[in-house]
Amino acid sequence: MDCSVVYDDLLAACDQQGFVCLKIRLAGDPNNPEQVDLRGYGSSWKEPLKHPWQRRCLRQKLRVIDRNGNSGQLALFGTPWAWKDAVPDTTMYVYAQVTQWNQEISIGKAVFLDKAQAGRVAPVYTGIPGQVSGASVRQLVDFLFEPEHLELALQASSELIEQECAMDDGQIMALVDCANPDRLPLKDLCQRGQLRLDDVLYQLHRPDTVAHGLAARYCANRICALALQVQAMIQNERPEHPLSAIAEPAQMRELTLRALARIEQSSGFACTANQRDVALNVANDLCGPTPLCGLLSGEVGAGKTVAYLAPAVAAHWAGAKVVVTAPTLLLADQIAGELITMFGQSVQIQRVEEGGKIHNDQAILVGTESLGSICARQNYQANVVIFDEQHKMHTGLKNQLIGPFTHRLEVSATPIGRSLALSMYAGMRTYTLNQQPVAKSISTMLVDTSDRRATVAAIARAIANGKRAAVILPRVQLQQNSGLSEASGRSAGAEEPTQTVANAMRTFELFDAAFPGKVGLLHGSLDNPTKRKVLDLFRKNVTPILISTTVMETGISVPDISVIVIRNPERFGAFQLHQLRGRLARQGGQADCFLFADDLKSLSEDTLTRLRSVESTNDGYELAVLDMINRGAGELSGRDQSGATTTVFKLINWSMTDWLLDENARFDLSLTHSDEVHPQPEARTRNAGQVALF
Structure with missing residues (x-):
């Protein structure tokens, strides 16, 4: 806010365009001089209320006067109670728009200022909703800018930025200056011949001019982008290691082709060219001196399992230790079963259960999140680790299983x-599967209770044609998992909520009455043998209708599911809905997905937009990008894998499109030696009276 010029004459302020800083006084009520002159209104400005001190008062006009006695009306919104004890003739400062119409002066869009903010360019602090107010941030900044605190505050802040960016002051500002657009000639603004972090910080909070403040904010934005890029580079890049290479490339290629041939022979289906290319590319990347950091993103049903199992088996045949992890017991069982079916005795496989031990460290180990602690206890170090359905894995497990020479491949639709x-930064290798091995057509429909009969009829037709149908119910509440317990079949500390189980039971009873003997029930509170039995009966088509909670989400493959009904889809993220939809038509054909809401008209606009996006596209990668844009990417170097991304400047408002999807906003880190640990900066000295912009 440019408050460098303070107007104490309302008529003079009317001649200015845009916002101005005003010095005004509260006018007294002509009928009660001890109270301010405040008129209250309801939902519009048409008719004033009898008196403003009531709940119906949603907006007010507060009469103010200038030094010449000219009066104006200050428009306010919200409850009037803050003005109940206001004293007439009190001086206040506001940053507002001033207009005149029919001799009446109106003051709108006002921001109230402290006296210290008047007469200078004042930054606006928005705060963090639910955590800290903008006023509290400003008070803290004012405290730190007192002479006895300023030097230490600038030095500590500069050192924190250097730590986040893993480079020194000069390197950071050189990169920021190189990326500067022509409209902000930072060097022309520099007062000392060299841009420094403390200059940016000083002008960010105490700008000499609006141009200086905007330039400092630009620098702060670019520093945030630089810090995030460096964090991504640190996470992605792996140093070379003498034990990294699994085998010679030619040998790995031959073994991978042999594995693909075994898969085709056992399944009766030919691998797609896309699957073959991805499998061979992964195999080749396991032969380099640098451990692989890879992401395999494949459409649901595109055969990701084949694409990663072939190079995994090839690595096993070459003598490497291989681990495959899955987020659920049922998916881990499925992967182990597929390995046995495809490769038989030619591959050693151990399905490692919760609480179990590694009996054969040369076998391909298949398990859930419990594998992390088991491997740690037995000092087992894998050469290759594959995280299937990685979107369900927490970062602690990933860090537990990865050693200095371990190749890491994350897999998800x-x-x-x-x-x-x-994956959008250098260092992470990406592989894409977008070719379906079988022809399929899936229709997604967003419906509500008015379409109940059509939905039930679709289920009845599927059963009559020998197909399967699934009804998916959401969890009533989602709790944080600290790990998965296979012994109980439940997430540790996160048992399926009682209400969720009750809803599943109620739905099961309704369907069992309509389709007697043909309905199964699957939820997270069942013990493991029961889960396996229910899913086995569904696979064998003994019970062709399955009522399930989100246990069905993660990669479980059952052929000939032609109808899936997802209740209360507003409680799911876009990628969850896509994963559930991916259970359909695993062997090809036509299938229908019903997103079944109670009442579409009651859903918020954002929710409807999310559901419509799922309805309109079958592209899982596109939905994942949309989900990342809407929910955030989490912490690039922390545990949170989605949600808000914290930057070094906490109050900078970021969007994914600002710093992630715009490749032109990236820095050329080859301009500096960012891989070197920068020295601790020397203590700085500043002349408190010195003009420092940069």
Whole structure:
């Protein structure tokens, strides 16, 4: 806010365009001079209320006067109670628009200022909703800009920025200056011949001019982008290691082609050219001196399992230790079963259960999140680790299993925000599967209770044609998982909520009455043997209708599911809905997905937009990008894998399109030696009276 000129004459302020800083006084009520002159209104400005001190008062006009006695009306919104004890003739400062119409002066869009803000360019602090107010941030900044605190505050802040960017002051500002657009000639603004971080910080909070403040904010934005890019580089890049290479490239290619041939022979289906290319590319990348950091993003049903199992088996045949992890017991069982079916005795496989031990460290180990602690206890170090359905894995597990020479491949149709963000920077190798091995056509329809009969009829037709149908119910509440317990079949500390189970039971009873003997029930609170039995009966088409919670989401493959009904889809993220839809038509053909809401008219605009996006596209990667843009990419170097991304400047408002999807906003890190640990900066000295812009 440019408050460098303070107007104490309302008529003079009317001649100015845009916002101005005003010095005004509260006018007294002619009928009660001890109270301010405040008129209250309801939902419009048409008719004033009898008195403003009531709940119906949603907006007010507060009469103010200038030094010449000219009066104006200050428009206010919200409740009037803050003005109940206001005293007439009190001086206040506002930053507002001033207009005159029919001799009446109106003051709108006002921001109230402290006296210290008047007479200078004042930054606006928005705060963080629910955490800290803008006023509190400003008070803290004012405290730190007192002479006895300023030098230490600038030095500590500069050192924090250097730490986040992993480079020194000069390197940071050189990169920011190189990326500067022509409209902000930073060097022309520099007062000391060299841009420095403390100059940016000083002008960000105490700008000499609006141009200086905007230039400082630009620098702060670019520093945030630089810090995030460096964090991504650190996460993605792996140093070379003598034990990295699994085998010679020619040998790995031969073994991978042999594995693909075994898969085709056992399944009766030919691999797609896309699957073959991805498998061979992964195999080749396992032969380099640098451990692989890879993301395999494949459309649901495109055969990701084949694409990663072939090079995994090839690595096993070459003598490497291989681990495959899955987020659920049922998916881990499925992967182990597919390995046995495809390769038989030619591959050693151990399905490592919760609480179990590694009995054969040369076998391909298949398990859930419990594998992390088991491997740590037995000092087992894998050469290759594959995280299937990586969007369900927490970062702690990933860090547990990865050693200095371990190749890491994450697999998902809908990558979690953090992994998707990291894949857009150098250092992470991406592989894409977008060719379906079988022809399929899936129709997605967003419906509500008015379409109940059509939905039930679609299920009945599927059963009559020998197909399967699934009804998916949401969890009533989602709790954080600290790990997965296979022994109980439940997430540790996160048992399926009682209400969720009750809803599933109620739905099961309704369907069982309509389709007696043909309905199964699957939810997270069942013990493991029961889960396996229910899913086995569904696979064998003994119970062709399955009522399930989101246990069905993660990669479970059952042939000939031709109808899926997802209740209360507004409770799911876009990528969850896509994963559930991916259970359909696994062997090809036509299938229908019903997103079944209670009442479409009651859903918010944002929710409807999300559901319509799922309805209109079958592209999981596109939905993952949309989810990342809407929810955020989480912490690139922390545990949060989605949600808000914290930057070094906490109050900078970021969007994914600002710093992630715009490749032109990236820095050329080859201009500096960012891989070197920068020295601790020397203590700085500043002349408090010195004009420092840059």
